[in-house]
Amino acid sequence: MTEPGSQTLASNLTHTGFDRAHLDTTLDAVIRWHDEGFGGIARTPCLHSEPLSQLTGTQIHVKLENLQQTGSFKERGAYARMRALGEDVKARGVVAASAGNHAQGVALHGRRLGAQTRIFMPLGTPTIKVNQTRGLGADVVLEGEDFDAAKQAALAFADQSGAVFVHPFDDPHVLCGQGMIAREMLSIVPDLDTLVIPVGGGGLASGMGLMARRINPDIRLIGVQADLFPSFHNLYHQRKAPVGGVTLAEGIAVREPGTLTRSLLVDLLDEMLVVDEAMIERALNLFLTQMRVLAEGAGAVGLAAVLAHPDLFRGGKTGLVLCGGNIDTRLLSSLLLRDLARSNRLARLRIQLIDVPGQLSGVSRVISEAGGNVTDVAYHKTFSNLPAKVTNIDISLEAQDADHMAAIITALRTAGFTVERADY
Structure with missing residues (x-):
């Protein structure tokens, strides 16, 4: 069967050094390994979410790649790349550059396949990620101020030692390995x-696109990036938006897509979208509160795109890839509290009190009787422009919802207290 756009795809691949026949052969091999068990990589569930479906107006099915041993889809591509190596090549070892998910995928499957792995990580990589990668059997080298510097060190080591460099994305075996996600999704929800x-x-x-189009030539493929890193979005739509910044979706914060992958995606994708940080944050919180699953920022951008562009998806049957769940716990705590504040279930109130006994207990009594829960109290007497016998007190409190919070504030004002919101 001739696949949609196959002639265009063939012409796009010409300058990459790969041809369509080579990719098809690679995909065939990876499918065979997938049927054989794929190195123990989990066939993660693809779950329907009724709450998210009702919220978005499309039937949402989510592939939970956060349930992989390393918490990310990346080990699929790492396994496929190393499985393709001959024994003599594996004996020379493999090398990679990564500050996160790719590092752990290479380390885990290098150990399982009997290949010594060396991972170059930037100097600022969090200790927990370094220790996790070492715990999977890799020799970790901290070198360079950022990923690009670590990658150059990894490539230099590969040239010197003869070790094989395992690219995180721009490799036919790697991308075909990732494509098994689409195979699993469409076997569960055809x-x-x-x-x-x-x-x-x-x-x-690109890997999922190749696999999905082989199974269903008419399926619609939509890519998503964070709007701070619209590198492929710029190429796809012929724009020149700036690339860079601090994003929740650091796993896809790439300044340049791969040579091979961009050639594939220009033809495969039906649309390319970007989403802002607020929408990524909302999606991450919805995964946690509505599905009880943990997503990292990159894993939440698919849902963010559906939330931001509902008309593109309404009435359909949409598959999302929660591609990873490795998120810093302190960041997660902050995001949850911010979500509570935005929904008015958490607020900080500034209340004026006369400096006489009983005022604070009066405030506490009103809040208690209204059903609120005080989480923090802070006085402001010294640094204040109020009269000497008047003070401000900031009270952080929890409520059931926005209406309940409004009722608490009304109760305080009815009791004679001057109340302002201090969280804006």
Whole structure:
């Protein structure tokens, strides 16, 4: 069967050094390994979410790649790349550069396949990620101020030692390995009409796109990036938006997509979207509160795209890839509290008190009788422009919802207290 756009795809691949026949052969091999068990990589569930479906107006099915041993889809591509190596090549070892998910995927499957792994990580990589990678059997080298510097060190080591460099995305075996996610999704939910896929370097989206189109040539493929890192979005839409910044979706914060992957994605994708940080944050919180699953920022961009562009998806059957769940616990705590504040279930009130006994207990009594829960109290007497016998007190409190919070504030004012919101 001739796949949609196959002639265009063939012409796009010409300058990459790969041809369509090579990719098809690679995909065939990876499918065979997938049937054989794929190195113990989990066939993660693809779950329907009724709450998210009702919220978005499309039937939402989520592939939970956060349930992989390393918490990310990345080990699929790492396994496929190393499985393709001959024994003599594996004996020379493999090398990679990464500050996160790719590092752990290479380390885990290098150990399982009997290949010594060396991972170059930037100097600022959090200790927990370094220790996790070492715990999977890799020799970790901290070098360079950022990923690009670590990558150059890894490439230099590969040239010197003969070790094989395992690219995180721009490799036919790697991207075909990631493509098994689409194979699993469409075996579980064959009538999905749309896949929404995060795009960083492009390995996940190009691999899933190739596999999905082989199964269903008519399926719609939509890529998503954070709007602070619209590198492929710029290329796809011929724009020149700036690239860079601090994003929740650091896993797809890539300044340049791969040479091979961009050639594939220009033809494969039906649309390329960007989402802002507020929408990524909302999606992350919805996964946690509505599905009880943990997503990292990159794993939440698919849902963010559906939330931001509902008309593109309404009435359909949409597959999302929660591609990873490795998120810093302190960041997660902050995001949850911010979500409570936005929904008015958490607020900080500034209340004026006369400096006489009983005022604070009066405030406490009103809040208690109204059903609120005080979480923090702070006085402001010294640094204040109020009269000497008047003071401000900031009270952080929890309520059941926005209406309940409004009722608490009304009760305080009815009791004679001057109340202002101090959280804006």
